[in-house]
Amino acid sequence: MNTIIEQSFSVPFKYQVCFSEDIFSVGNKIFVDLLAKGRNAKVLFVVDNGVAEAHPQLIAQLKAYANAHSESFSIPCEPIIVIGGEASKNDEAIYKKIVEATHLYGIDRHSYIAVIGGGAVIDMAGFAAAISHRGIRLIRIPTTVLSQNDSAVGVKNSANLFGKKNYLGTFTPPYAVLNDFNFLKTLDDRDWRSGISEAIKVALIKDLSFFTWIEDQSSALAKREMAPMQELIIRCAQMHLDHISGKDPFEFGSSRPLDFGHWAAHKLEHLSDFRIRHGEAVAIGIALDSTYSYLKGWITEADLLRIITVFKTLGFELFAPELGGENLIKGLQEFQEHLGGQLTIMLLKALGKGEEVHEMDHELIHQSIELLKSFNQKEDLVNS
Secondary structure: OOEEEEEEEOOOOOOOOEEEOOOOOOOOOOHHHHHHOOOOOOEEEEEEEHHHHOOOHHHHHHHHHHHOOOEEEEEEOOEEEHHHHHHHOOOOHHHHHHHHHHOOOOOOOOOOEEEOOOOOHHHHHHHHHHHHHOEEEEEEEEOHHHHHHHHHHHHHHEEEEOOEEEEEEEEEEOOOEEEHHHHHHHHHHHHHHHHHHHHHHHHHHHHHHHHHHHHHHHHHOOOHHHHHHHHHHHHHHHHHHHHHHHOOOOOOOOOOOOOHHHHHHHHHHHHHHOOOHHHHHHHHHHHHHHHHHHHHOOOHHHHHHHHHHHHHHHHOOOOOOHHHOOOOOOHHHHHHHHOOOOOOEEEEEOOOOEEEEOOHHHHHHHHHHHHHHHHHHOOOOOOO
């Protein structure tokens, strides 16, 4: 006898992505207003060491803010300072330290973990929050362009294992995302530009008008003008949120349009021992797959030159020695394993329109690498 009982239910997810400045000045209530009313909650703060060093007054500000709003929340222990960048995801001892703190200080499902830092630290702390008590409410406070416009607004949390990016992880929506534009002022030039690659990514596959706007604003963005950067972040975040709210937010299928350029990017990060930062690797990956799309006959040479010129105007390098040989090609297999199914790669059918393919011609990839290398060496693509 076979008996089958089928269960079906849906759970709505809702969270706010907020934009502000000086969020921990005592008079700014945007943080405290996010917390559940009528309960004095514990908030465990996790802080990226790069942010702590760039903002030496931050820890004192957190304590003063908590004292001023003691009717709403308290800080049960010193903020946990963790190493920034991908290193935070490579050492399991770091996320376990956060898990241990939830045990030592009674951080339960009615408490909060608030993580302040770049995308990698937010990924890692989110993973720790998701596996503690089967999910502690997470407030993300991203401090880089890339995390404010892309990684922190989504539902992914992760740590690295076995030399593979994001091997451990969960799909767990945050309680809230709070962007403070003032954190961007202390970024170095590399981190300022890195996040712009994710905006170019989503524009190229979804919205030609947004790509054209980035193209028009590329010189201003390269000069670190804040107004266009704020607009870019808000627009890009909205597009990512619109995509996440679509038909496959937890990526049960193999289609991942927002990973345009990422199969190569993930491999480049590892091959360079993370000398190449994520946003920089994404820029190279987008340029590579755009070049492949051109050689495949899908976009014109003029289209390709527009893409390459925008990246170069922003100051990106579009070639790295790690692109050579067969090591990069192995990234295709690893990307398929990460998808857990059919290989699915996003290419460009036209500017503003992505098209998925399920196989890549290895010889055409090598030709794309050589052409990309020549583009990277040219100072003036338009007149060359």
